[in-house]
Amino acid sequence: QVQLVESGGGSVQSGGSLRLSCTASGTTSDDYHWGWFRQAPGKAREGVSCISWSGDDAYYANSAKGRFTMSIDNAKNTMYLQMNSLEADDTATYYCAAARVPVCRLIGNNGYTTYWGQGTQVTVSS
Numbered sequence: 446q447v448q449l450v451e452s453g454g455g456s457v458q459s460g461g462s463l464r465l466s467c468t469a470s471g472t473t474s475d476d477y478h479w480g481w482f483r484q485a486p487g488k489a490r491e492g493v494s495c496i497s498w499s500g501d502d503a504y505y506a507n508s509a510k511g512r513f514t515m516s517i518d519n520a521k522n523t524m525y526l527q528m529n530s531l532e533a534d535d536t537a538t539y540y541c542a543a544a545r546v547p548v549c550r551l552i553g554n555n556g557y558t559t560y561w562g563q564g565t566q567v568t569v570s571s
Contacts, residue, residue, distance in 0.1 A: 448470045448471045449560055451465060451467045451563065451565040452466050452468075452565060453465040453466045453565060454539060454566045456569075457567075458569070460530060463567060465539055465565060465567075466524075467526075470522065475498040477498055477545055478495060478546050478549035479496055479517065479524045479542070479549070480495030480496070480542045480552040481493040481526045481542075482539070483535075485537040488537075490540075490553075492553065494515040494526065496515050503515065503549065504549055512528065512530045513526060513527065514527045514529075531567075533570070533571040536567060538565070539565050539567055540565075543560045544557045544558060544559040
């Protein structure tokens with residue numbers, strides 16, 4: 446069992462930055478992959494980025510490329526999502542997730558057990 450706790454959400458003006466954190470506890474190992482998802486009201490959940498524990502498998506959605514950076518501090522069992530140049534369309538509840546998958550884009554896939562954080566709200570005002 447893996448427990449994930451997010452922090453770092455908030456309200457920011459367009460063009461601003463936020464850094465989200467997600468700390469994992471429970472059973473974790475280096476074959477877990479980690480991801481960030483978001484869901485805006487009335488919209489489907491969207492994968493934002495994901496990364497393997499080693500960092501050699503990474504993915505960013507087109508909406509995140511060039512603006513968001515995901516990183517992992519293995520010693521702290523914590524992953525981060527640095528978000529720069531935020532836009533109103535980035536407003537959503539952001540969730541971190543973890544799963545044992547062969548590639549990180551399979552996090553959240555029905556064929557694999559995925560652990561989710563409780564979510565943290567990001568609001569960007571224009």
